[in-house]
Amino acid sequence: MTIMETRKHGAADGALGGRLSRLDGTAKIKGEADYAAERDLEGLTHAVMVQSTIAAGRMTGIDTAAAEGAPGVLLVLTPDTMPDLNSPTTWLDTPGPEGPYRPLVREITYSGQHVAIVVAETFEQATAAAALVKVTYEEAPAIFSLEDPKGGEGFPIDPMTREWGDAAAALAAAPVKIEAEYKTPREYNVPIEPHGLIAKWDGDMLTLWEPSQWIDGMARTYAEWFGIPFENVRMISPYIGGGFGSKALALPHGAVGVMAAKLLGRPVKLVITRPQTFTSFGGRPCTRQRIALGATKDGRLTSIIHTSANETSIGDVAVEPLGVVTSLMYATPNLSSRQNIVAVNTVKPGALRAPGENPSAWGIESAMDELAYTLGMDPLEIRLKNYAERDQEADKPWSTRQLREAFEAGAKAFGWAKRSHAPRSMRDGKHLIGWGVGAGTYPVRRTPGEALVRILADGSAEVASSGIDMGQGTYTILAQTAAETLGIPVEQVRVKLGDSALPRAPVAGGSQLANLMTGAVYKAAVAARDELVGLAINDPNSPLRDLQANTLTVSEGRILPPRDGGDGIAIAELLRQIGRDKIEVLRNTLPEDKQSNADHYRNFSTIATMLSPTDGDYSMHSWCAHFIEVRVDEDFGTVRVSRVVSALDSGRLYNPKLAESQWKGGIIMGIGQALLEEGIVDERFARVINNNLGDYLVPTNADIPDIEVISVGIPDTHASVLGGKAVGELGIVGVAPAIANAVFHATGKRIRELPITLEKLL
Ligand code: MCN
Numbered sequence: 149m150t151i152m153e154t155r156k157h158g159a160a161d162g163a164l165g166g167r168l169s170r171l172d173g174t175a176k177i178k179g180e181a182d183y184a185a186e187r188d189l190e191g192l193t194h195a196v197m198v199q200s201t202i203a204a205g206r207m208t209g210i211d212t213a214a215a216e217g218a219p220g221v222l223l224v225l226t227p228d229t230m231p232d233l234n235s236p237t238t239w240l241d242t243p244g245p246e247g248p249y250r251p252l253v254r255e256i257t258y259s260g261q262h263v264a265i266v267v268a269e270t271f272e273q274a275t276a277a278a279a280l281v282k283v284t285y286e287e288a289p290a291i292f293s294l295e296d297p298k299g300g301e302g303f304p305i306d307p308m309t310r311e312w313g314d315a316a317a318a319l320a321a322a323p324v325k326i327e328a329e330y331k332t333p334r335e336y337n338v339p340i341e342p343h344g345l346i347a348k349w350d351g352d353m354l355t356l357w358e359p360s361q362w363i364d365g366m367a368r369t370y371a372e373w374f375g376i377p378f379e380n381v382r383m384i385s386p387y388i389g390g391g392f393g394s395k396a397l398a399l400p401h402g403a404v405g406v407m408a409a410k411l412l413g414r415p416v417k418l419v420i421t422r423p424q425t426f427t428s429f430g431g432r433p434c435t436r437q438r439i440a441l442g443a444t445k446d447g448r449l450t451s452i453i454h455t456s457a458n459e460t461s462i463g464d465v466a467v468e469p470l471g472v473v474t475s476l477m478y479a480t481p482n483l484s485s486r487q488n489i490v491a492v493n494t495v496k497p498g499a500l501r502a503p504g505e506n507p508s509a510w511g512i513e514s515a516m517d518e519l520a521y522t523l524g525m526d527p528l529e530i531r532l533k534n535y536a537e538r539d540q541e542a543d544k545p546w547s548t549r550q551l552r553e554a555f556e557a558g559a560k561a562f563g564w565a566k567r568s569h570a571p572r573s574m575r576d577g578k579h580l581i582g583w584g585v586g587a588g589t590y591p592v593r594r595t596p597g598e599a600l601v602r603i604l605a606d607g608s609a610e611v612a613s614s615g616i617d618m619g620q621g622t623y624t625i626l627a628q629t630a631a632e633t634l635g636i637p638v639e640q641v642r643v644k645l646g647d648s649a650l651p652r653a654p655v656a657g658g659s660q661l662a663n664l665m666t667g668a669v670y671k672a673a674v675a676a677r678d679e680l681v682g683l684a685i686n687d688p689n690s691p692l693r694d695l696q697a698n699t700l701t702v703s704e705g706r707i708l709p710p711r712d713g714g715d716g717i718a719i720a721e722l723l724r725q726i727g728r729d730k731i732e733v734l735r736n737t738l739p740e741d742k743q744s745n746a747d748h749y750r751n752f753s754t755i756a757t758m759l760s761p762t763d764g765d766y767s768m769h770s771w772c773a774h775f776i777e778v779r780v781d782e783d784f785g786t787v788r789v790s791r792v793v794s795a796l797d798s799g800r801l802y803n804p805k806l807a808e809s810q811w812k813g814g815i816i817m818g819i820g821q822a823l824l825e826e827g828i829v830d831e832r833f834a835r836v837i838n839n840n841l842g843d844y845l846v847p848t849n850a851d852i853p854d855i856e857v858i859s860v861g862i863p864d865t866h867a868s869v870l871g872g873k874a875v876g877e878l879g880i881v882g883v884a885p886a887i888a889n890a891v892f893h894a895t896g897k898r899i900r901e902l903p904i905t906l907e908k909l910l
């Protein structure tokens with residue numbers, strides 16, 4: 149839809165629901181956006197990390213003499229010289245492990261673990277000297293990945309268990325059944341801006357320029373590591389070059405870099421190299437899921453049995469929740485879902501766009517397709533037949549679930565009715581054509597947020613929060629929220645984000661920030677508008693004096709009386725008249741009993757305050773359906789995605805242009821996951837060898853067709869103050885199985901292990 153059409157339909161660009169372009173876009177295109185590591189401070193020094201070359205064992209010696217004597221070198225820290233840090237609290241607000249925190253280690257548990265840092269006057273000097281650090285090791289056998297039989301079955305994660313009915317008996321009795329194993333490899337976040345920071349100490353005040361999805365959470369960890377008050381950490385992150393889940397937490401290299409700055413008494417810049425983005429933090433772990441489905445002859449599910457495992461690191465627990473979609477998507481009277489984790493010699497896996505939902509949908513959405521073909525049923529029909537009318541596990545109704553509408557709208561726009569059922573039945577020259585469908589979902593998470601709204605003497609307004617914008621659109625939608633609520637044009641609103649000196653905000657993770665921060669800004673803006681109106685009716689010189697507050701409106705920067713009562717007064721004029729330079733309101737969305745908390749920041753710097761999607765009377769989720777066409781070259785086994793139509797339910801959209809971009813971004817990552825992305829492990833060294841953007845393949849423009857996205861959401865005020873649901877991670881869920889299902893339709897080959905590379909099709 150064009151902007152003109154949107155106008156015709158009511159929502160002006162700058163209002164909520166309008167298609168305003170990104171407010172940060174111009175600065176980024178012009179190169180004016182200042183990213184964290186681009187700052188040049190006086191006395192800036194440069195640091196480079198040294199990493200282990202073995203995956204398991206212990207360091208027997210580390211010789212730093214040559215490095216220390218190299219030109220320009222100022223400091224070398226090793227496990228022997230790195231001072232201990234405090235053990236930080238966890239992200240659930242519980243105490244961390246006992247004993248000190250040591251980010252440089254002698255006991256090696258994965259290849260690429262940090263063992264030393266070298267700081268020099270220039271980056272080149274630090275890089276050269278880092279190569280001179282000589283480490284000797286006593287090597288032990290390593291478990292290279294989840295695929296390594298040495299890892300065994302792992303141990304169960306009981307909170308992941310879901311059971312109802314008698315799944316085993318129902319499966320045994322089912323007239324139709326399928327059973328298969330679905331796998332995903334290690335996948336990496338690879339944001340274009342690598343992780344890095346500039347750290348500067350002034351006494352016990354720490355300033356950090358570091359890209360962050362969660363300023364408050366990271367600032368808290370740094371404060372705890374270094375034993376200083378939260379307020380002493382100033383973290384600045386106005387622009388972020390992508391994170392996809394990897395920039396939410398403070399990381400070991402950050403701890404070492406900040407310590408180096410403290411010891412040197414000079415600012416330190418530390419940017420990890422591209423290969424180090426594969427080992428300084430983890431991406432999505434390798435997963436496997438065994439799924440058994442039982443059904444009646446007419447295609448009604450009677451049982452789902454799901455057993456799964458993901459790899460974690462040695463000594464740490466990382467769970468990629470693999471059963472989350474399995475238990476939610478389809479109605480079944482019997483279900484059993486269990487998950488193990490298996491410790492292997494890898495960096496601790498982390499969050500990558502839709503952790504859990506993404507691989508979970510890969511399993512169940514592939515399995516449903518297999519069941520459809522076993523039954524000779526249309527893959528869309530089987531999904532509609534088993535449509536879950538309510539959340540069976542939580543035993544609650546959905547707040548809103550426009551998934552049926554998504555299936556219908558997507559199928560219609562795609563032309564699904566023209567599909568011929570049999571594999572290999574559609575062809576265009578030497579291309580086999582396949583049409584596949586896959587569904588997805590993402591939960592609505594809710595955590596408190598806080599925002600400051602300021603109306604200034606010139607009638608313009610400011611919005612401030614430590615929440616962040618890594619490209620998803622926060623600046624823009626918060627400006628729209630404030631503009632609409634305050635009744636001033638959007639050009640008159642400035643939004644400040646990404647600075648811990650501003651009011652508190654939760655993590656921009658779990659696709660929650662838009663709902664939470666629009667809610668907080670709305671609350672503060674309503675209070676500011678009320679104050680403004682109060683001034684207008686109380687000021688003796690105001691043309692609106694003594695009118696009822698609830699009869700006034702604010703629009704286009706003017707406070708207006710009821711119809712035909714004149715043109716009121718401009719906000720700027722009123723403030724000038726009464727001699728006020730601003731109206732300033734700070735509001736948060738914490739529950740009443742938490743409003744006066746001494747450690748206010750604690751409510752925003754962990755996820756302990758997060759409500760689950762089933763907290764309350766409803767089960768709240770976003771939903772989507774992807775319809776995808778592939779063309780498979782029979783001779784070469786190459787797969788091209790040639791058409792994507794997705795229909796998505798994220799409730800009300802604050803800015804459809806940006807939400808559509810988010811969905812498309814997720815779908816593009818899903819195409820990458822289906823066809824390209826894979827951390828290839830060298831089994832001999834337990835090391836990911838394609839640790840660069842030349843060898844770790846992500847999709848380019850040439851890999852991506854036009855993508856049509858259709859919004860089928862309706863406002864959901866159970867889910868959020870302004871009626872929106874999750875957007876950011878929804879699009880990636882269900883894409884890979886839709887592609888694998890399309891590949892099966894094209895070729896008759898069922899690929900159960902991602903990515904779908906050509907050798908699997910030949
Ligand atoms: N939006 C909307 N209407 C809604 C909800 C959202 O119009 N009802 C739009 C807004 O433009 C909003 C955006 O969608 O800014 C994302 O909102 P939301 O779903 O709340 O997600 P977050 O703001 O919490 O962003 C985090 C989310 C996550 S968890 C990952 S991972 C991810 C993603 O966003 N990483 C991204 N999108 C990304 N986009 C970019 N460019 N870069 C990343 O690293």
Ligand code: MOS
Binds near residue numbers: 361394500
């Ligand atoms: Mo997103 S992986 O929850 O930051």
